Every structure is written in structure tokens, then in C-alpha cells.
Amino acid sequence: MNGSCSSDQSGMDKERRNKRPASSKWIAASLAGVLWIMPVIGGELPLLQRGHASIAMAASSFTATKVSEEIITSGATKLKYKYTVTRSGSKASGLADVIRVDLNNPYVSIDVMTGKNGKLTTRQSTGGMAKETGAVAAVNGDYFNTSGEGAPIGGEVSGGTLVSTPSQLNGLYAFALTTDNKPVIDEFTFTGTVTAADGTQFPLSGVNKGAYSPEGGASAYSHFNAAYVYTDAWAAQDRPKNSSTSPTEVLVENGVITQISDKNTALKVTVPSGAYILRTHGTAAAFVADHLAVGQPLTVAYSLHSKTSGETMDPASLKMMIGGHTILVDKGKAAAFSRSVSSIGGYRARTALGYSADGRYVYVIAAEKNDNSSGMSLSELQSFMTSIGVYKGLNLDGGGSTTMVDRPLAETQTTLTFDTEYGTEQRSIVNGLGVYTNAPQGELKGIKISGSSVLLIGQTASYTLKGYDTYYNPIDVASANPSWKSSSGSVNVGGSQATAVKPGTATLTAASGSVSASIAVTVLGGDDLSSLKAGTASAPLKEGSVIAVPVTAVTKGGASISVPSSALKWEFVGFQGGVQDGKLSVNSVNPGVTTGYAIARYDGFSTAIVLTEAAAVPWEDFENVAYPIAFTTNVSGVQGTAAITDGSDNHAGKVLSLGYDMTAGTGKMYAYAQFNGTAGKSVPAAATSMTLDVMGDKSLNWLRAEFTDNSGATIYVDLAKAIDWTGWKTLNIDLTGSNMKFPATLKRLYVVNVEEGQDERAKTGAVAFDNIAFTMPSLSSEAGLKTGTAVMVIGQRTLTVNGTKKAIDSAPLVQNGTTYVPIRYVLDAFGGSAAWYPATRKIMVLRGSKALELTVNKKEFIINGKRQSSEVAPISLQGRTLVPLRLVSDQLGLTVKWEQKTKTVTIES
Structure with missing residues (x-):
């Protein structure tokens, strides 16, 4: 993530190389996205559809338009596209991002990033791997078994060294770059042999592989009767876990056998640096017993093979390789899916990789799925790829794994290119593809001002001046003592500090020698806002x-x-x-x-x-629960518990614990903690918000609450779209948009594992709940308000409240069909207060949980911090301010009746 700003740019390249995994004889790989789980002996075979799918139908209505283009470094450019497509007769749109790498540029390269410190089984986010290896841009990589240690399903070559071999699975393609910079997309297989000192050989099934179910082999178990090599790039001591086999292992150092384990017993060590462990089972273990001994040399040979051409390829002829899933594009057209895509369907975030017809450009592609973008189907992704010039391309891991980072111009660190499906949360994955620069330091080419383009009055912000050189890499300009100036009085500038003074716009300009840069800054006034919201209502x-x-x-x-x-x-x-x-x-x-x-x-x-004597009414702290709590689910295969247990940390009392195991279930699965059988527990009065403490399990599952309201309707309330935290956290839930009719009952708190992208969420976990409270204004701020009936007659200076008549100093009137009244007397009758601010000609009306701000002669008003508009405005007559009765009564919860014949207004509460 760091780009050097030192004067020695060659040193910057050296630093980048040092951060990346050191090349050794073996290095291992990683994959992303559950496709299968290795069964135990006697268990069910994994439900993985095999064989080729039908030819994908390209989205004929799909169009993409480039909206921006930014240089990341010499030879790498980020392009953003907006796309539109028709789905089931409706228009949908979204965003996609492409990093285009020019392989003809000598200063840019691509390589695979692996876990932490270049090790398999460690896992790290895309951004974390980019920072560790010094990548200027990166994207997530191969598929992997999320319940496994963390190794890729496909093959991996990184830094010119074989890290992991392809799995024996049909239709999985990989992207590779040869030593002469030629891009290749193909389906690869692996062959290898182990040769003993006596010349006896045994086939090698793979290098650094997790357990899986091979296709087309003699066994449904990858490690049954097989020999695998594990190198020092495999960090875990399990080689692998859940393999359904017990190994005999051989440690080889400097080509010589130094240890052989007892039969069916793994060596209790991780692989030493520079060494490897031969892991064997069954007939392979018999080979070890019959032909290998400590002190003897052992030789391993291997090669890759193209399934399409049959060509043999030495891994040493490759700079890099990363595995993927189905082929998407071939010869510039949508290709038939090479493998079933039923498990990766839907409209999701997508990651893909491809190259141009002349082999010059590599396209690193990510389709966004977030609040600004609707995601893509695989066929839409094919259409997008062909529209931007991809000649051949394949699918990488998508969904919640889709993550792209890039280093903005003149910056030294990469940042998220867009929000993932989980916001700013980045999944920990096994590998990714990084883009690197080795350009020397050039001359200063330009500078850029970084800082906020929007300020609020009174806000002071710092701005930084950053430079980039002729290779578009960062270069230090701070020592040049740049000068700063502001174009208007809306912003005062002193050095790199700017203070917003009044609404308006200003251009801040910084100059360093003959180079200058500007940034437009807008200072927002109250008229620019639609709402002002306090975090605590x-x-x-x-x-x-x-x-x-x-x-x-x-x-x-x-x-x-x-x-x-x-x-x-x-x-x-x-x-x-x-x-x-x-x-x-x-x-x-x-x-x-x-x-x-x-x-x-x-x-x-x-x-x-609003501050009240009972702002948040405690509802349940689980200390003395007198009703039953039970676990329920919608799927018979889902198991779990819901019970009152002892808490932890700062929740040392009793809490409601909900544990779940959904591994035997299918489809959309729920784990409920059910209150009081089917009856639930009452929420007695209208609640505007709910707070509760939740101990999360970072499962990324969906957390919800189920209510039944006074009309019998079932109301579902989202507590968290994704449980992306561990430990205790307080959730504040706004209930005002739920349309719930009170009194209501809370029936269940529950965890949802939705079917789409199910591989990305944990199927087992445990959460806990404590200190549930509801804000119920009728029990607090509304409780002391007056009720009754008030009557006024147009043109008369009297007000009758609950039968008692009193004089008022300003009569109600009708103007242009609108009834206007003096608000002070209405509030005297029904509770509340009004304040007049002559300088701004505003009226602040406070009643119960309502704060209403009106302005004379302005139709816009503010209710509880939200700007709204009415058809009429308050008026001022003969020094008296009158407000539109209907507007005020609607906002304050009063009822108004009009009698045309007698010109009588009746107000009730």
C-alpha cells in the first residue's frame, strides 16, 4: 500500500520486492468462495454440479459508458464505467471498475499476493495484502473453501515460483503470464513424480492443496492413496485438515530425507524454511515404507499441462498464475460456461480478469454491488467484458469477496476503490492479484491538493499538497514550502489550514515553483441542507x-x-x-x-x-425472566439453542444467548430466539426507537427482530444487515419508518443466513442480547400534554377551551382559503411552547416529542430536523404572527374541524 517518496526510486523498487514473498523452491497458494466441502468417510458427497453449462446468453440490452479515467502509475490506468441493463422489463444500472495494465510498459507488472507474508493458510484482506507487498492496485483472487485452512482451489505461481497446483476439477480456468510477458488463459492440469534413491517412482497429486473432492479420479477423497508436497509456504500444521485420511509424512531438507513419521501419524511440526514435507496415505504411504529412509535423497519433478492443447508447461516458464472459475469470454465473444455456475448466480459483485486480442493489455475487472450499484449477472459481466475490449477472460471469486483497492494519484497508500457488499468491510481471503511499479523516480510532473471539498461554517480543515512525478508515482513536495491562497471570503486560508466563514464557494490554490493546483471548496449554509439529525433523538x-x-x-x-x-x-x-x-x-x-x-x-x-424523565424505557435485561425462551428454525437441519446464560465482560449479569449450527440445512435458514411461546412480550406504547446490546460473532449473517403489531400484521425490523463485529456493541434502531401499530409484541430475535452468497457467511456461531429498551414518547414526553377541545370563530378575539371562554389579543382569519391562528393560544390550550426570534423571523414550536420551526413568509419548515414544504407560510399582520392552522395541527398531532356556516374552527387533542 505504501508508495515511496524517497529520492532513490530504485530503492523504492527494492523495498517493494523485499516486501513481497521471498522466492524459494516452493511457495504456496490460496482460493476464495466455497464450492465444496470435503466429506468425512461415510458422509454424503458434496452437492457440486458437474459438466458444462449451456452457452451463456449475453445481455442484449446491456450498455456501458466510461465515466472516468485516472492514471495509477505508469502503465496502469483505472477506468470507471456506468452500465444500464433491462431485467424482466425493468431498467437497472450500476458501476464497474477496470484497472488496465499495459504489458508493453517496462515499469509495471502484475503478480499474485498470498495471505500474510506470502503464506498459505493465513488469509488477509485485499487491502492488507496490497499494503504488505507494496502493490499500487489490487483485486481479490481465486476461489477457496471458507471452512478449510485457506488455500486456493486453482493453481498459483507467484514471483516465478510454483505456490499451489491446480485441483483435479473440470472447467476451472486460470490466468498466467509467461516470462516473456505473454498472457495466457487456459484450463491446466498437474502431473508430478516422487523418485526414491532406488529409482522407484510414485505419482505426485499436488502441491499445497486443501482437501476436496476430485472429479474423474478413482476416489472421492483428494488425499486418499495419494502423495502431496507441502512447502514452507503452507503455514498451518494441518496438512490439510478434514482430509478423511491419516498420513505418513516425510520431511525433506536440502533434498535429503531427515524425518519419517510413524505410520498414520503426521509430523508435529510446521514445514521448516526451505524444506518440504511429503504427505502420503494408503498406497503412497506403502511406497514410503518400502522405498524411503532417513538420510536418502528424494527427488520431486512436476509440470503443468494445457487441457485444450495438451502442451506441457514448466512452471518456471511463468512469471505468475492465478486460478479462477469458468471462462467468460473467448475470441472477443461470450463463451459457454465451462462449469456449472448455479452456485454463483444472481446479481452480485463480480471479479474478472482478461486480456486484449494483441496481448498488450490485461484488464482487472470488478463490478460493484452496493448502495450505488445493482451488481451484475454472469451474462451481464460477459457483455461488459466484450464491450471494453476483452479478447479472453475468466471469472474470479465474486460476491462479498469482490474487493478492489488502488492508489490515487500522488497518494502513497491504496484505498478502497468502492464499497464492498459489506460496506467498508473487506473479507479475509487467500490470495489476490497485485499491480506493481518499478519505475525510477522522475521529475515533478504535477501536484494535487487533498482535503474536503465541502465545509460547514466554522469548520477548520487541513489540506495537504502532494506531488507526482513523470511516472505518476508520488514524490515529496512538502519541503518546497508551497504558497496558499483563497479566491473568496467564504474560506479563510492560513498555510494549509482553511476555515469556513460563510456560505458560498472558494477556490483554494497552492503553488510550488512553477507547478500549481486548485481545489473548489463549497461552504454549506442552512439552505443547502435537507436535514440535521442528532445521533441521539x-x-x-x-x-x-x-x-x-x-x-x-x-x-x-x-x-x-x-x-x-x-x-x-x-x-x-x-x-x-x-x-x-x-x-x-x-x-x-x-x-x-x-x-x-x-x-x-x-x-x-x-x-x-427531546429529554424526558423516561427517555428510554428499560424493556428486558434478562435478569429475572419469568416466561419461556426457546430455539426455533425454519429448516429441520438447523440446530441451536436459545437460553438465558451468564454474560461476559461488561455484561456480567444474565444475557440471552442464541447459538446456531446451519451446516446441515439448505436454502434460506433462520435461527430464532422465541419469546414466551407464540405470545411474545408486549411493547405497550408507541415506540420511536429501540436500543439493545448485541454480542456479535462476525458471521456476516443478517440480524433481525420480528414483531406483531396491534392490527395483527407481522413487522420485520433489521437490527444489522451483517453481523460484522465481535464482542458487545450497542445498536440503535429507528422504528419510525416501520409503520408499526402499538401496542405490539416482540416475538423473536433471530439470525438469517440467506441463500445468495451463502458461502460467504458462517453457518455456525453464537450471538447474545442484553439491555433491550424502547423510547416510548407517550410514556414520557407526551404524557403530560393537555387534552380537550378548543373552539375559535373567524374574526372573533375569543377562545373557548373545554367550555370556558377566554379573550385573546389576535383573532383567527381566513386568507386565500387558509385559516391562520395565533399559535400561542393553541399551545396554551393543548400544551407546548413557542418562541419568536425576530432577527430571523422564525418561530420555534415545541410540543411533546415534536420540534417545529417555521419562518414568516416561507413555505419550507423544519420538523424534528427534517426540511419539508407546505402550500402556505406563516404571515405577519399588524405586528402579530399568525400560522397556518392545518399545517401546525397536522405536525403537532392535533385534529381540526371546520364549520363553514358558523365560520367555526374546532381543535381537538
């Missing part, structure tokens, strides 16, 4: 309370920005307090107040935190 109104109150602004364009404390002004209603370092402190509560408000304002845009 409600809090306890209690002296001494301290509550974290992070505030996020959402622009009208949909971007979310954390609002710095310096950009906010706070007002407190009903209590005395303060906010410092993002935390709200309640110093004292005003006498008689049961509901308070902390109002945060940014350039006139407001949001409010």
Missing part, C-alpha cells in the same frame, strides 16, 4: 446526565456530513446544560419540567433532542 432529563450528541447534516444532494461542534449553536429549554466535545451535560432541571429540549442550530437550520 431522546435522552434522560436528569441532573448529571451526560449524553453523546453527534450531529449529522444531510445535504439536498444526499451527502451526509458530520457537523463539528464549532459549527453548532445550542439552546436549552426546560433545563440548564452545555455541550462540549460532542457531549451534552444536564446541569440542572427547571422546577416542574418533565420534558426538556436541547436545540442544535446550524446557520438557522435546527434539530432538537
